[in-house]
Amino acid sequence: MNPFEHHSLSKIVERYKRDGFYIIKKCVNGTDLKIMSDYLTNKWQAYFQKEGYKKPHTKLELHGDTLLISPAFRKLALNDHLLKLATLLQGDDIQINYFGAQINPKQKPEKNGMPIHRDGGELYENLGYPFPDLGVKFALWLTDGMELNRGNFIVIPGTQYREVESNNDETYSLKIEAGDVIMFDPRMLHGRGPNHSDIIRQVIFMEYGPRWLEPKWNNSNLLTIKSNLRPIEFQLYSLFDDPWRSFAPRWIEKPLHRHLNKD
Numbered sequence: 001m002n003p004f005e006h007h008s009l010s011k012i013v014e015r016y017k018r019d020g021f022y023i024i025k026k027c028v029n030g031t032d033l034k035i036m037s038d039y040l041t042n043k044w045q046a047y048f049q050k051e052g053y054k055k056p057h058t059k060l061e062l063h064g065d066t067l068l069i070s071p072a073f074r075k076l077a078l079n080d081h082l083l084k085l086a087t088l089l090q091g092d093d094i095q096i097n098y099f100g101a102q103i104n105p106k107q108k109p110e111k112n113g114m115p116i117h118r119d120g121g122e123l124y125e126n127l128g129y130p131f132p133d134l135g136v137k138f139a140l141w142l143t144d145g146m147e148l149n150r151g152n153f154i155v156i157p158g159t160q161y162r163e164v165e166s167n168n169d170e171t172y173s174l175k176i177e178a179g180d181v182i183m184f185d186p187r188m189l190h191g192r193g194p195n196h197s198d199i200i201r202q203v204i205f206m207e208y209g210p211r212w213l214e215p216k217w218n219n220s221n222l223l224t225i226k227s228n229l230r231p232i233e234f235q236l237y238s239l240f241d242d243p244w245r246s247f248a249p250r251w252i253e254k255p256l257h258r259h260l261n262k263d
Contacts, residue, residue, distance in 0.1 A: 012085065012183075013085070013089065016185070018158070019158060022184075023174065023180055023182055024085075024183060025177070026177075026179050027079070027140065027179060027181040028076065028079070028181070030179065032072060036202075037142040037143070037202055039072065044060055047060050057105060058105075059103060059104045061102055063099070063101075063218065064100065064218040065217075065218055065221035066218075067100070067101060067204075068219075068222060068237065073099075077206065078230075082181070082183075082206070082208075083259075085183060087256070089136045090208055093210070094208050094236075095210075095235060095236055095237070095238045096208060096215070096237060097135055097209040097213050098216045098217055100217060101204050102202075103200060104151045104192075104195045104202075104203075105200050106195060106198060106200075107194050107195050112193075112194050113195070120134070120187075124187060130163075131160070131163075134210065135207045135208060136184075136185065136207070136209070137184050137205060138205070138206045138208075139153065139182040139184065139204070140206075141178055141179070141180055141181075142203065142204065143178055143199055143200070143203075144178050145174075145175060145176040145201070146175045149195065149197055150193075150195055150197045150199055151194065151201035152175065152176070152192070153182055154171050154192060155172050155174065155184070155189075156170070156172075156189040158188075159187075161187075171191075186207065211246040222239060232255040234253075235254065235255055
């Protein structure tokens with residue numbers, strides 16, 4: 001499976017920098033999709049039986065080592081295709097600054113999705129415009145989104161380079177197949193349409209960015225499987241004992257660089 005068979009890496013990066021997003025087709029195979037989807041389905045069912053039945057239309061979010069403790073999700077974090085793109089955009093001294101899943105059940109008819117926004121909370125607001133480039137995000141769809149009203153990803157292309165939203169901006173609702181990945185710039189204005197379908201929407205989000213940014217997820221449980229992790233994972237999951245290493249890593253603490261240049 002080669003998700004880059006239609007465009008070279010340089011062409012993908014060019015389009016991403018122009019539009020603020022790019023759709024990578026068939027990035028993950030069906031077997032891996034099913035493993036991850038079943039995992040999320042089990043988590044949803046356990047949540048629903050415990051307390052979700054009180055609010056059956058409420059989304060469930062899972063973060064960090066809740067997912068990465070599972071080999072299937074760690075395999076996604078180490079996906080060669082995504083790592084190559086991440087390093088082309090952010091360099092090789094990066095980590096996973098966010099890893100999480102969104103599970104969106106059918107919403108009430110009167111409910112909308114997520115409003116148009118930039119990711120990062122108050123980060124860009126505090127830093128001011130022009131917004132610095134502090135990461136690249138990937139959204140892997142585990143469920144089908146080829147029809148509207150399934151929680152489609154909404155984008156306003158090119159807005160990663162603008163301070164404010166224009167009333168004349170045209171929004172686009174992307175139609176995505178299970179196994180596709182949306183690579184997008186967190187600075188780009190984007191949102192999520194409503195899910196009024198009977199499909200429980202499942203999407204995995206990963207953000208790769210500088211190691212000196214504080215990760216937005218918990219990694220403590222990964223220390224319990226430390227002996228099973230590869231050196232590259234210590235970098236990506238920020239598992240070094242000395243926090244200073246995020247600012248000034250030694251050569252041996254940058255296995256991602258060697259991984260991508262192994263040939």
